Amino acid sequence: MNTAIVCLVSIYLAGMLILGLRAQSVGRSTAEDYFLADRSVSWFHLGLTFFATWFSTLAFLGVAGFHYTKGVNWYFAQGTFWLLAPIAAWIFGRRIWALGKVRSYLTPGDLLADSYNSAFVRFLTGMICVFALIPYTLVQLVGIGKVFEASTSGVISYSLGVCLTAIATAFYTVIGGVRAIIWTDIVQGLLFLGVTLIAVFVAAGAAGGLHAGFAAAQAAHPELFVIDLNNIGKPLTTILIWTPGFVLLPHLWQRNYMAKSEEAFTKSIVVFSLLSLVLLLATMLIGVSGMSIVSSLSDSDKLIPAIFGSYAPLLLPLLVLATFAAGMSTVDSQLLTSSSVITGDVLRALGIRIHPDNERILGRIIVVVLIAALTFLALLPESQGAIFTLASKGTAIAFLLLLPLLIALRGEHCSSVTGISVLLSGIAALAALELGLVKVSLPFGFGTPISAFLVQLAVYQSTKLLNIRSQRSVNSQAFRREAEPQGIAAS
Amino acid sequence: MKSFLPASLQPPSANNFQQPDAAVLIFYGLVFAASLGLALTDANTPQATIAGYPAMSFWLSCCFVLYGAMTIAAYALVFRHWRN
Numbered sequence: 001m002n003t004a005i006v007c008l009v010s011i012y013l014a015g016m017l018i019l020g021l022r023a024q025s026v027g028r029s030t031a032e033d034y035f036l037a038d039r040s041v042s043w044f045h046l047g048l049t050f051f052a053t054w055f056s057t058l059a060f061l062g063v064a065g066f067h068y069t070k071g072v073n074w075y076f077a078q079g080t081f082w083l084l085a086p087i088a089a090w091i092f093g094r095r096i097w098a099l100g101k102v103r104s105y106l107t108p109g110d111l112l113a114d115s116y117n118s119a120f121v122r123f124l125t126g127m128i129c130v131f132a133l134i135p136y137t138l139v140q141l142v143g144i145g146k147v148f149e150a151s152t153s154g155v156i157s158y159s160l161g162v163c164l165t166a167i168a169t170a171f172y173t174v175i176g177g178v179r180a181i182i183w184t185d186i187v188q189g190l191l192f193l194g195v196t197l198i199a200v201f202v203a204a205g206a207a208g209g210l211h212a213g214f215a216a217a218q219a220a221h222p223e224l225f226v227i228d229l230n231n232i233g234k235p236l237t238t239i240l241i242w243t244p245g246f247v248l249l250p251h252l253w254q255r256n257y258m259a260k261s262e263e264a265f266t267k268s269i270v271v272f273s274l275l276s277l278v279l280l281l282a283t284m285l286i287g288v289s290g291m292s293i294v295s296s297l298s299d300s301d302k303l304i305p306a307i308f309g310s311y312a313p314l315l316l317p318l319l320v321l322a323t324f325a326a327g328m329s330t331v332d333s334q335l336l337t338s339s340s341v342i343t344g345d346v347l348r349a350l351g352i353r354i355h356p357d358n359e360r361i362l363g364r365i366i367v368v369v370l371i372a373a374l375t376f377l378a379l380l381p382e383s384q385g386a387i388f389t390l391a392s393k394g395t396a397i398a399f400l401l402l403l404p405l406l407i408a409l410r411g412e413h414c415s416s417v418t419g420i421s422v423l424l425s426g427i428a429a430l431a432a433l434e435l436g437l438v439k440v441s442l443p444f445g446f447g448t449p450i451s452a453f454l455v456q457l458a459v460y461q462s463t464k465l466l467n468i469r470s471q472r473s474v475n476s477q478a479f480r481r482e483a484e485p486q487g488i489a490a491s
Numbered sequence: 492m493k494s495f496l497p498a499s500l501q502p503p504s505a506n507n508f509q510q511p512d513a514a515v516l517i518f519y520g521l522v523f524a525a526s527l528g529l530a531l532t533d534a535n536t537p538q539a540t541i542a543g544y545p546a547m548s549f550w551l552s553c554c555f556v557l558y559g560a561m562t563i564a565a566y567a568l569v570f571r572h573w574r575n
Contacts, residue, residue: 083559225546
């Protein structure tokens with residue numbers, strides 16, 4: 001069995017490396033090509049890279065485990081935000097694409113710094129992006145390590161799994177840039193979708209069919225099929241932060257810049273929506289079937305490995321491969337985006353000028369440094385918590401960009417004071433709440449990101465009342481006109 | 492049909508765009524409200540079943556399939572507009 005896993009993983013890795021080398025020979029040597037594929041990505045490629053990037057080990061392992069432990073409360077939250085995410089892309093993503101095309105934006109910080117006319121806003125946005133991506137990238141490595149260890153009964157250790165993933169991902173990301181990532185995403189996305197569907201058949205078959213599986217699950221855990229109204233704020237918080245997360249998470253924000261046209265962007269969202277629906281139903285069926293066939297697990301992320309291990313051991317190599325694919329398809333994008341944010345936003349805001357010819361080289365160096373740091377973090381015991389909990393921290397940090405983006409797209413009261421105060425107040429509020437320095441309990445269990453958002457809203461209203469304006473507000477009409485995707489298409 | 496969205500979030504300038512956008516948001520809102528509203532009904536009891544399946548799972552599945560169908564229908568409207 002372990003030989004089969006090693007052979008399959010080796011073939012898979014060789015394929016990824018070949019794609020990386022091929023991508024290197026196609027691309028131009030500019031930062032725009034390295035990070036955004038020259039803004040020329042078709043609807044098919046963009047749809048699949050959205051899918052593979054959004055659905056990571058979190059979707060593959062974490063959410064099935066959440067169905068298993070939280071039942072219908074999780075199904076309500078996950079189903080809603082997965083299917084509302086395309087609406088967030090429709091409303092905000094198209095405008096981000098249009099502005100990026102006209103003003104040659106590479107990073108989220110480019111858009112916000114331009115909107116608020118402030119280098120400090122660029123720095124803050126860059127730091128938020130980096131801090132949002134670190135826990136999120138970390139969970140991918142953690143997830144892969146866990147599956148390696150569980151599937152091979154420890155023969156391939158957690159540490160080895162993490163290191164193997166880090167080296168392979170860094171290699172094709174460094175040499176091929178985003179083109180390599182998009183090509184590998186297509187293979188990886190289809191691979192883990194296929195294995196998820198296989199997992200549905202394995203789990204439902206083991207439970208005696210869907211109908212029998214549901215009946216047994218309800219008999220065993222009736223409380224998991226009731227929505228807990230007293231804590232309805234928890235699923236609503238998940239919905240509220242993860243729905244805009246589809247646009248606000250920096251690696252997904254950057255994908256909005258890549259479409260070759262508005263039509264390509266919209267079609268890609270249709271592809272994403274269809275695949276999301278399939279994956280939503282599949283993970284729910286796995287989780288519910290798991291309730292009746294797998295006795296209580298201490299780590300719900302190991303539900304799918306446990307099902308394969310007990311009922312389809314011959315397919316374990318496929319599971320390892322799919323987990324590898326799901327994790328790598330997200331890690332690569334997050335690495336590259338972090339790299340572009342550090343070179344384009346953080347260093348630039350600090351006054352460090354980089355010659356355009358050197359941006360690509362520096363980006364590659366930063367990818368290597370980041371993956372080394374993340375591998376080190378992933379090997380620490382403190383980092384090996386539940387996948388969804390860790391990823392939610394990243395999404396909560398990215399949620400701090402929602403209000404600044406809304407204000408920027410409105411084009412009103414976009415003074416540097418507004419931008420800086422809204423961002424700083426959000427960072428301070430979230431940090432104070434997460435670190436326990438301040439204790440605030442919203443009714444119905446709403447979480448800390450919502451409290452931080454309310455603080456940002458209050459600060460924004462205060463700056464409005466003080467009527468703090470800038471040149472940017474005077475030019476707001478032009479900015480808003482450029483945010484209309486149709487205007488780009490016409491020109 | 493006048494869009495209820497703030498000016499900067501309104502869809503692109505062509506008037507035809509406003510109808511699908513506003514309609515999509517209203518329908519999504521209704522389905523979201525319906526899925527949440529189910530929690531206040533008898534479906535949200537531990538033993539409730541529909542066709543042998545747990546009632547809340549059954550109804551939520553219906554809601555989510557409807558969400559997906561609406562997404563496809565909404566974009567189909569937009570594509571028709573582009574072709575014209």
